[in-house]
Amino acid sequence: MGAVAVTLISCSSDPKKEETPQDVPDVTNVDDGRNNVTTDVPVATDPLSEGLLAQRIIYFEFNQAKISDDDREFISAHANYLSANSSASVVLEGHADERGTREYNISLGERRAKAVMQLLLLQGASKSQIQVISFGEERPVELGHDESSWSKNRRVELIYSGS
Amino acid sequence: MLLRLFFTVALSVGLIFPNLSYARFTIEITEGSEGAFPIAVVPFGWQGKSSVPVDLGEIIANDLRRSGQFAPIDNKLFLAQPHSSGSVNWDNWRILKANNLVIGTIEALPVKLKQEQQYKISFYLLDAIKGTQLKGLSLETNAGKSQLRTIAHIISDIIYEKLTGIKGAFNTDIAYVKVVTNNKKRTFLLAISDSDGENEQVIYHSDQPILSPSWSPDGKRLAYVSFASGKAAIVIQSPSDSEDIVHIRSKSGANSAPSWSPDGSRLALTVHKDGNSEIFTYAFATRKFTQITRNYAIDTEPTWMPDGSAIVFTSDRGGSPQIYTVGMNKFGVNGRPQRLTFDGSYNARAIVSNDGRYVAFVHRIEGNFRIATIELGTNSMRILTESSLDESPSFAPNSTMLLYATIYKNRGVLAAVSVDGRAQQRLSLRYGDVKEPVWSPFRKQ
Numbered sequence: 001m002g003a004v005a006v007t008l009i010s011c012s013s014d015p016k017k018e019e020t021p022q023d024v025p026d027v028t029n030v031d032d033g034r035n036n037v038t039t040d041v042p043v044a045t046d047p048l049s050e051g052l053l054a055q056r057i058i059y060f061e062f063n064q065a066k067i068s069d070d071d072r073e074f075i076s077a078h079a080n081y082l083s084a085n086s087s088a089s090v091v092l093e094g095h096a097d098e099r100g101t102r103e104y105n106i107s108l109g110e111r112r113a114k115a116v117m118q119l120l121l122l123q124g125a126s127k128s129q130i131q132v133i134s135f136g137e138e139r140p141v142e143l144g145h146d147e148s149s150w151s152k153n154r155r156v157e158l159i160y161s162g163s
Numbered sequence: 164m165l166l167r168l169f170f171t172v173a174l175s176v177g178l179i180f181p182n183l184s185y186a187r188f189t190i191e192i193t194e195g196s197e198g199a200f201p202i203a204v205v206p207f208g209w210q211g212k213s214s215v216p217v218d219l220g221e222i223i224a225n226d227l228r229r230s231g232q233f234a235p236i237d238n239k240l241f242l243a244q245p246h247s248s249g250s251v252n253w254d255n256w257r258i259l260k261a262n263n264l265v266i267g268t269i270e271a272l273p274v275k276l277k278q279e280q281q282y283k284i285s286f287y288l289l290d291a292i293k294g295t296q297l298k299g300l301s302l303e304t305n306a307g308k309s310q311l312r313t314i315a316h317i318i319s320d321i322i323y324e325k326l327t328g329i330k331g332a333f334n335t336d337i338a339y340v341k342v343v344t345n346n347k348k349r350t351f352l353l354a355i356s357d358s359d360g361e362n363e364q365v366i367y368h369s370d371q372p373i374l375s376p377s378w379s380p381d382g383k384r385l386a387y388v389s390f391a392s393g394k395a396a397i398v399i400q401s402p403s404d405s406e407d408i409v410h411i412r413s414k415s416g417a418n419s420a421p422s423w424s425p426d427g428s429r430l431a432l433t434v435h436k437d438g439n440s441e442i443f444t445y446a447f448a449t450r451k452f453t454q455i456t457r458n459y460a461i462d463t464e465p466t467w468m469p470d471g472s473a474i475v476f477t478s479d480r481g482g483s484p485q486i487y488t489v490g491m492n493k494f495g496v497n498g499r500p501q502r503l504t505f506d507g508s509y510n511a512r513a514i515v516s517n518d519g520r521y522v523a524f525v526h527r528i529e530g531n532f533r534i535a536t537i538e539l540g541t542n543s544m545r546i547l548t549e550s551s552l553d554e555s556p557s558f559a560p561n562s563t564m565l566l567y568a569t570i571y572k573n574r575g576v577l578a579a580v581s582v583d584g585r586a587q588q589r590l591s592l593r594y595g596d597v598k599e600p601v602w603s604p605f606r607k608q
Contacts, residue, residue: 063483063484063509098552099532099552100484100509100511100525100527100532100554101464101477101511101512101525101554101555102374102375102512102554102555102599103374103375103419103420103433103463103464103477103512104461104463104464104477104484104511104512106395106419106433106435106440106463107433107435107440107461107463108461110435110438110439110440111438111439111461113438114437114438114439115438117438132437132438133393133394133417134395134417134435135372135390136374138372138374138390139372145552145570145573
């Protein structure tokens, strides 16, 4: 997936920091040795690139919007982050697999994104920080016509933006 | 009888994307129809210099074959090739068991100064068994060679109507979405072609998804959903005028699933707001939105009954996606929604035939998504297709065929099936994926 644009936010203590960092694919830890970086370039010190906050994708069963207990844990981390950083905002992008009809799948992707939004709101994020959009089945990650592709396409992506 | 034809200016928008346009469909009849009427279509006689510009007989025979109701006889078997009714030896056709015979000529007219070559086409539909003429007609072009395919489809329509009593739908268009992938970059194209897949014109393209095209009842405009703005939004565009573009936006939320009311005065659509989708109507005259559904379930994919008396839609208010209908009057909802489908755990994206007899939709059975119909009144359901990812059913304007999208050999292709399920065919492009087909209304002449 595309790189996530991140604005540096003054370092706040991460409540989840003591936990074991998860295995995080797709995120490169950049350690260029510089301190006091003031540019918008994502760096290793960004809390969003570490631990539970580096997890950004929630997967679903066919025609379902139920969030698994495992995923609730990292969604909580994001809720705490949003709560502690009122200037941060996130887009919840809902997606569906290719099965079923296209317009229904837009609504289904939207329902999935809404389920994630409600968890974030329950745990302290504010509504003004969250935007829900759905692409239905139109932006698959995998193009195959089988369950191994479908399971990766039924998802919500958390995408942080600057400002 | 002389019928003069007047045509609108030929579309030129497609020329902007020459590499993506001019794609021809290959039509493959996957299931012929038993009991189709044998008919002989003789290659038309040519009166002009050089070679005949278009093989009208072949286009007509292919049209009739695609309907599933006719079985054109292989013209290599013909014992003669008459071009006028006076020169027909009926025994030559009775021996081939042809019920009917189509003959005709195409004539290059004298070219007027600085003007395009025009043509005169004459044809006769004959009853080979009785040895009588059923129909004879002459047509002249006024915009040259480009009209000849259209004239062939008009002749097919006349033959079809004369022999079946049902208005033909060959001289119609289809709109569809094509996806072309180059170096992992996807381009989405909204295209229109003749009903046989020829004369493709691209009317819009984007690197963002396009879906849900819907024809206006007069066939002059298309509403569709574009993601070009970053979220689902409704655009109305005239295929013949690329400047004529209108955006329909609700005050909040994303908009999708446009469907024109039969009188053209309103658009039914889905408004996506705060993670919930509801059906609204939008009145063009007042620019007002009226809410049609109101609950926490998914409500989407609205479409109209042909008399405008109800909206048919998909809702999962009962726990699974099913088809519902809700009565409409000119102010809004008239009565409570009624559930229409009860068989299966997934029924969605309904479309109603013009004659008001059938509702077609996507039906899940044993994990496969197929096109099914319900006959209104009896509520008997029939599954018409056989593969696993069939979607987007659309009726021909004469209610005899359904066009839909499917996956064949890992590619998106269009397919058609007769409403009785007997005749099936596939329309494949040489490259790219095709989806979201929608058959145009009858052309006004």
